[in-house]
Amino acid sequence: MFYKSSLEDLAAEFGITWDLARLFTGSQFHVERAKRWIHECQETHDCDSSSYFPEGVERWSKDRLPRRLVYIGTESENPRIVEVYEEKPIAFAAFSHCWGPQGLPVEAKTLIATLKEREMSIPIHTLPRSFREAIVFSRRLGLDYIWIDALCIVQDSQKDWSRESVKMGAVYENAAVTIADESSEDAHGGLFDICEPDSVTIPTTLSDGRCITLVFYATDSGSLYSKRTCLAKRAWAMQERVSSTRVLHFFDAGILWECRKHFNIWDKPSANAPQGCIDQTGPQYGKELSSSHERFVNYQKEQVLMEMWGSHTLERLMEVRTELVPAWTDEVPRWILFRPWFYTFIPAYSYRKLTFSSDKCIAISSLARKFQQ
Numbered sequence: 001m002f003y004k005s006s007l008e009d010l011a012a013e014f015g016i017t018w019d020l021a022r023l024f025t026g027s028q029f030h031v032e033r034a035k036r037w038i039h040e041c042q043e044t045h046d047c048d049s050s051s052y053f054p055e056g057v058e059r060w061s062k063d064r065l066p067r068r069l070v071y072i073g074t075e076s077e078n079p080r081i082v083e084v085y086e087e088k089p090i091a092f093a094a095f096s097h098c099w100g101p102q103g104l105p106v107e108a109k110t111l112i113a114t115l116k117e118r119e120m121s122i123p124i125h126t127l128p129r130s131f132r133e134a135i136v137f138s139r140r141l142g143l144d145y146i147w148i149d150a151l152c153i154v155q156d157s158q159k160d161w162s163r164e165s166v167k168m169g170a171v172y173e174n175a176a177v178t179i180a181d182e183s184s185e186d187a188h189g190g191l192f193d194i195c196e197p198d199s200v201t202i203p204t205t206l207s208d209g210r211c212i213t214l215v216f217y218a219t220d221s222g223s224l225y226s227k228r229t230c231l232a233k234r235a236w237a238m239q240e241r242v243s244s245t246r247v248l249h250f251f252d253a254g255i256l257w258e259c260r261k262h263f264n265i266w267d268k269p270s271a272n273a274p275q276g277c278i279d280q281t282g283p284q285y286g287k288e289l290s291s292s293h294e295r296f297v298n299y300q301k302e303q304v305l306m307e308m309w310g311s312h313t314l315e316r317l318m319e320v321r322t323e324l325v326p327a328w329t330d331e332v333p334r335w336i337l338f339r340p341w342f343y344t345f346i347p348a349y350s351y352r353k354l355t356f357s358s359d360k361c362i363a364i365s366s367l368a369r370k371f372q373q
Contacts, residue, residue, distance in 0.1 A: 020194075023194050023195055023196065024192065024193075024194055025191065025192050025193055025194075025195060025250060025254060025255050026133065026136070026137070026191065026192030028140070030255055031137065031140045031141065033255075033267070034137075034141060034177075034248055034255070034257070035141060035142070036267075037246075037248075037257045037259075037264060038141070038176070038177055038246065041246050041259045041261070045259060045260065045261045046260075046261075047245050047246060047259050047260035047261060047283075047287070048245060058087075059174060060087050060088055060089055060090075060174070061087055062087055063167065063170075064167065064170035064171075064173075064174060065084050065087065065090070065167070065170075065171075065174065066084060066147050066152055066164065066167060066171050067083060067084060067152070067160075067163070067164060068081050068082065068083055068084065068151075068152040068153075069081075069082055069084060069090070069092055069145040069146065069147055069152060070082075070122070070135070070145065070146050070147070070148060070151050070152060071144060071145055072135050072138055072139050072143070072144060072145060072146055073139075073144065074139065075136075075139065078121045078122055078123055078124055079121075079122045079124060079135060079146075080118065080119060080120060080121050080122055081110065081115070081118045081119045081122070081151065081152065082119070082145075083119075090145060090174075091143055091144070091145070091176045092143060092144075092145035092146060092147055092175055092176060093134070093138040093141070093143050093145070093146045093147070093175060093176060093177050093178070093179050094146070094147045094171055094172050094175035094177075094178045094179070094240075094244070095131075095134045095146060095147065095148045095149075095178075095179050095181070096172075096178055096179070096180040096181065096231065096237055096240045096241065096244075096247075097130055097134075097148075097180075097181040097184065097187060097231065098181070098184060098185055098186055098187075098189075098230050098231055098234055098237075099150075099186065099187065099355055100185055100186025100187060100188075101185070101186070102186070103355065104128070104150050104186075104187055105128060105187070107126045107127065107128075108127060108128050108131060108150050108151070108187055109150045109151070109155040110150065110151050110152070110153070110154055110155060111154065111155055111156050112154055112156055112157055115154055118151070122151070128186075128187035128188050129187070129188050129189065129190040130181050130184055130186075130187045130188065130189060130190055130191060131148060131151075131187060133190050133191040133192050134146060134148070134179050134181070134191060137179060137191065137248075138179065141177070143176060143177075146179075147171055147175065149168075152164070153165070165362055166362070166365065166366075168236075168239070168240070168243075168366060169239055169243040169365075169366025169367070169369075169370075170243070170366070172239075172240050172241075172243040172244045173243045173244065173245060173286070173290075174245075175244065175245070176246075177244075177245075177246050177247070177248055178240065178241070178244040178245075178246065178247045178248070179191070179247075179248050179250070180231060180237075180240075180241065180247050180248065180249045180250065181231060181250055182226065182228075182229060182230065182231045182232070182249050182250055182251045182277075182278075183226060183227075183228035183229065183230055183231075183250070183251050183252040184228075184230060184231075185228075185230045189230075191250040192250075193250075193251075193252050195251075195252065195253050195254040196253075199215050199216060200215075200216045201213050201214070201215050201216075202214045202216070224251065224253050224254050224256055224265050224274040224277055225253055225274070225277070226251040226252055226253045226277050227252055227253070228251070228252050229251075229277065229278070232278060232279075232352075233351075233352055233353055234352055234353060234354075235349060235352040235353060235354045235359065235360070235363045235364070236354075236359070236363045237352075238281065238345075238348065238349055238352060238363075238364065238367075239363060239364055239365075239366050239367050241278075241281070241282050241283070242281055242282060242283065242285055242286040242289070242367060243286055243366055243367075244282075244283050244286070245259065245260060245283060246258065246259035246260070246283065247259070247282070247283060249277070249278065251277060253277075256274065256277055256278070258273075258278075258282055258283055259283055260283045260284055260286070260287040261284070262284075269314075270314065271313070271314040271317050272313075272314075279348065280344075281344055281345065281348050285340065285344070286370075289340075289367070289370040289371065290370060296337075297332050297336070297337065298325050300332070300336045300337065300339060300340070301324075301325045301328050301332065301336070302317070302320055302321060302325060303339075303340075304336065304339075305320045305324050305325070305328075306320055340371075341371050345364070345367060349364055
C-alpha cells in the first residue's frame with residue numbers, strides 16, 4: 001500500500017502530476033497555474049492598458065482606491081487592517097463572495113467598536129472558511145494585501161458605507177486579481193474543493209514489478225461544468241465581475257481563469273465561457289465599456305455579426321474582427337449602442353438577489369456610469 005509521500009515521490013519519478021495535487025483546488029499545483037495566468041496577462045495582454053480609462057481619469061487617484069485593505073503578510077502572522085494613504089499602485093487581491101441567507105457572522109464584519117482592534121490584528125482562525133482560504137491563496141500568489149468588503153468597510157457606519165460603496169467598481173478594476181468564491185452559498189463554504197474532471201484510467205505494471213494506474217484527464221477548455229453557481233445569483237457580484245481586470249473563479253468543478261482577453265482552464269485559452277459556469281457579462285464586456293466610443297461601437301458590431309453567424313469560435317471572431325467589422329461602413333443604428341444595457345445587463349441583473357433592497361441601484365451604479373460615459 002502506498003502512502004501520500006510515496007505516491008508523490010512516484011509521480012515525481014515519472015515527471016507527472018500527483019493525482020490529488022491536480023484535483024484539490026487549494027494545492028500548490030493550482031497556485032503555480034494561477035501565477036502563470038496572471039504573469040501571462042500582465043506581460044503579454046493589454047488588460048491593464050490606460051486606454052480603458054476615460055480621458056482625465058487617474059487610475060490610482062484617491063477616489064478610486066479603497067480607504068482600507070487587509071494586510072495579509074506571511075503565514076506566521078495574523079492579518080490586520082491598514083489604511084491607504086498614498087495614491088500609488090498597490091498589488092492587492094479583491095474577494096467576491098456570497099454573504100449567505102443568514103448574512104455574515106459578526107466575527108466576519110468590521111464594526112466601529114472593533115476597528116481599532118482589527119488594525120492591530122485579526123486572528124485568522126476567527127474568520128469564516130472562505131475568508132481564510134482567500135487570504136491563504138492570495139499569500140501564496142505573492143500578494144501582501146486583499147480587499148474584503150465586510151472587513152474593509154465599517155459595517156455599522158453609514159458614513160463609511162456611503163463613501164466606500166461608490167468606489168467598488170474601481171476597487172475591483174484596480175485589483176491585481178479578483179478571487180471569486182462561485183460555488184459557496186455563504187462564507188462558510190470555502191474556496192478549496194476536490195474536483196473530478198472526466199478521466200481515463202490505465203492500470204499497468206512497471207519493469208520492477210510495481211503495479212500502478214495512470215490517470216489521464218481531459219484538458220478541453222470547454223469541459224468545466226459546475227453544479228453550484230451561487231455567486232452568479234447575487235446582484236452585487238455582477239458589477240464586481242464586469243469591473244474586474246482578471247478573475248480566478250473557484251467552482252466545485254475546478255478553477256476558471258478570466259481576464260479582459262480570454263478564458264482559460266487547462267492552459268488552452270478560449271474566447272468563450274464554458275457552458276454551465278458563467279455567462280459573457282464579465283471583464284471582456286467591462287473592457288469595452290471603459291474604452292473609446294469608436295472601440296465600443298466596433299465591439300457591438302462584433303456581437304451582432306457573431307450572433308448572425310451562429311458560430312462562436314475564436315477563429316470566427318478573428319474573421320469578424322479583421323474583415324467584416326472594417327467592411328461595415330454604414331451608420332450604426334443608435335439602438336446598437338444601448339443594446340448591451342437593455343439586452344444583456346438589465347435582464348441579467350434583474351433576476352439576481354439582494355439581501356437589502358435599498359442596494360438595488362448602488363449595486364449596478366458603476367456599470368451605469370460607464371454607459372453614461
